[in-house]
Amino acid sequence: xxxxxxxxxxxxxxxxxxxxxxxxxxxxxxxxxxxxxxxxxxxxxxxxxxxxxxxxxxxxxxxxxxxxxxxxxxxxxxxxxxxxxxxxxxxxxxxxxxxxxxxxxxxxxxxxxxxxxxxxxxxxxxxxxxxxxxxxxxxxxxxxxxxxxxxxxxxxxxxxxxxxxxxxxxxxxxxxxxxxxxxxxxxxxxxxxxxxxxx
Amino acid sequence: xxxxxxxxxxxxxxxxxxxxxxxxxxxxxxxxxxxxxxxxxxxxxxxxxxxxxxxxxxxxxxxxxxxxxxxxxxxxxxxxxxxxxxxxxxxxxxxxxxxxxxxxxxxxxxxxxxxxxxxxxxxxxxxxxxxxxxxxxxxxxxxxxxxxxxxxxxxxxxxxxxxxxxxxxxxxxxxxxxxxxxxxxxxxxxxxxxxxxxx
DNA sequence: GCGCCGATTGACTGGTCAATCAATGGAGGT
DNA sequence: ACCTCCATTGATTGACCAGTCAATCGGCGC
Numbered sequence: 228x229x230x231x232x233x234x235x236x237x238x239x240x241x242x243x244x245x246x247x248x249x250x251x252x253x254x255x256x257x258x259x260x261x262x263x264x265x266x267x268x269x270x271x272x273x274x275x276x277x278x279x280x281x282x283x284x285x286x287x288x289x290x291x292x293x294x295x296x297x298x299x300x301x302x303x304x305x306x307x308x309x310x311x312x313x314x315x316x317x318x319x320x321x322x323x324x325x326x327x328x329x330x331x332x333x334x335x336x337x338x339x340x341x342x343x344x345x346x347x348x349x350x351x352x353x354x355x356x357x358x359x360x361x362x363x364x365x366x367x368x369x370x371x372x373x374x375x376x377x378x379x380x381x382x383x384x385x386x387x388x389x390x391x392x393x394x395x396x397x398x399x400x401x402x403x404x405x406x407x408x409x410x411x412x413x414x415x416x417x418x419x420x421x422x423x424x425x426x
Numbered sequence: 427x428x429x430x431x432x433x434x435x436x437x438x439x440x441x442x443x444x445x446x447x448x449x450x451x452x453x454x455x456x457x458x459x460x461x462x463x464x465x466x467x468x469x470x471x472x473x474x475x476x477x478x479x480x481x482x483x484x485x486x487x488x489x490x491x492x493x494x495x496x497x498x499x500x501x502x503x504x505x506x507x508x509x510x511x512x513x514x515x516x517x518x519x520x521x522x523x524x525x526x527x528x529x530x531x532x533x534x535x536x537x538x539x540x541x542x543x544x545x546x547x548x549x550x551x552x553x554x555x556x557x558x559x560x561x562x563x564x565x566x567x568x569x570x571x572x573x574x575x576x577x578x579x580x581x582x583x584x585x586x587x588x589x590x591x592x593x594x595x596x597x598x599x600x601x602x603x604x605x606x607x608x609x610x611x612x613x614x615x616x617x618x619x620x621x622x623x624x625x
Numbered sequence: 626g627c628g629c630c631g632a633t634t635g636a637c638t639g640g641t642c643a644a645t646c647a648a649t650g651g652a653g654g655t
Numbered sequence: 656a657c658c659t660c661c662a663t664t665g666a667t668t669g670a671c672c673a674g675t676c677a678a679t680c681g682g683c684g685c
Contacts, residue, residue: 236632252541254453257672268634273674331541339538341597342451342530353599376613379600380591384614387590388583395582398540400552406576414575415583422621435662456642467664472644 237275240265244282249328253283253336253344283344287337290329291351294318298358308366309420313412315359316389320412323393331397334390356382363423372423385419436474439464443481448527452482452535452543482543486536489528490550493517497557507565508619512611514558515588519611522592530596533589555581562622572624584618 243265247256258279262269276282301314323330337345338352345352360382366372372381392411395401442464446455457478461468475481500513522529536544537551544551559581565571571580591610594600 254542258674259672262635270635270675271633274632277674279673335539335541339593340534341593342534343453346597349597349599356594356599376617377605379594380605380610380613381617383590383594383600384587384617387586387588387593389586391582391586391589392579394540394586395555395578398545398548400548400555401578401582406579411579414579418575418580418583418621419617420621421625422617422619426620457644458642461665469645469665470663473662476644478643 236265236267236271240267240272240275241282241286243267245286245326245329245332248283248286248332248336253332280344283332283336284347286329287333287348288351290322290333291348291355294322294355295351295358298355298362302358302362302365308362308369308371309416309424311362311366312359312385312420313416315362316412316416319389319393320408323396324408327397330393334393334397338390339394356386359385366423370425373425376423381419381423388415388419435464435466435470439466439471439474440481440485442466444485444525444528444531447482447485447531447535452531479543482531482535483546485528486532486547487550489521489532490547490554493521493554494550494557497554497561501557501561501564507561507568507570508615508623510561510565511558511584511619512615514561515611515615518588518592519607522595523607526596529592533592533596537589538593555585558584565622569624571622575622580618580622587614587618 240261244256244261247260247264251260256279258272259269261279261282262272265272272279272282276285297318298315301311301318305311305314337348339345341349341352356379360378363372363376363378363381363385367374367376367378392401392415396403439460443455443460446459446463450459455478457471458468460478460481461471464471471478471481475484496517497514500510500517504510504513536547538544540548540551555578559577562571562575562577562580566573566575566577591600591614595602
């Protein structure tokens, strides 16, 4: 008989933290909330993590490194810059579809919290922008995109637009049922790429 | 002789708060920091404001209502949807140029902090998105914009792109000297509008 | 059985601040 | 001179919570 899973407490705590952070926000979350949600004693959180910050840290690093890989992958795999950006957008939208709570935490507490927690991760975040900028840059070199838009500007606009849409769903500014994620992604990619291509 | 200005302490406190919030972030700011920066006793902050939150509240309301007016104005004054969106972008970029510290506070602590403080103001924030969406909607009706992009999506993408660029400057992700604000605005508006127009 | 050691527990402490409030100052009015 | 009113002061209080730590548990080798 397969032994019961070793009940990885560390993972248990991380997953509980996602739920609590998503529900109450990082600042309003007490360490005891995480422990309660995980069904674990208060002190155990400090056995696995050195601080409350480090819990969020870990969550961010885990996911952001996946994004960085996905962008590289899109750059290598897809043929046209439009398809590359499409693949990046797909990855991000799918991440949200698959685990909205985690994405909410990443976006709200790290990516868009550059003044508090996100400051620590400015470097990693910038790396994503730069990878996207590289896609645009190559697209300009090949003539697929026009050359008068600075790649970093295009990249930040592209990513900013995606994040704003996700935020809209997260906070109910845009009704979630209204439009399918895939449709939203197609519209976004189409619009941005049409804007980036030569007239 | 003109009497010395009445040294409006309330204003003094608000302006000091902007500086301190911009420097340290809202959460890391103690009320005593605001009082010190304003050169005023601790208790006086509570004479004019009922809480630390209300100070930020006031700063946000003051500025956001100006934005709402500016959008209405752009809609009424400009002729084409492209010019309307251009005017909106100009207002936002100029706000940043004129008072970067205040804009930093608004964006970082309210607009992009929808989980903590911004939650209170979701309604006002959404109103701005909707006004921009209306511009897009009219543009579609007149045939200037193509009809297959939901106006609210276009609006959020547009605003999200702007805010992301401002964030880039605020946190040094984009070197500020690199490009002139006006040029950045032109590129952004051109790109987005090209993407929104019929091919 | 016994002893070792990492996992687990949760009561406690120390420090931090938001908010209160009683006291003071000083500008008009009479 | 005296009084009233409100701006202004800053010491104090009370709540809150991150992080510590001494105690217990339980699996495993011998």
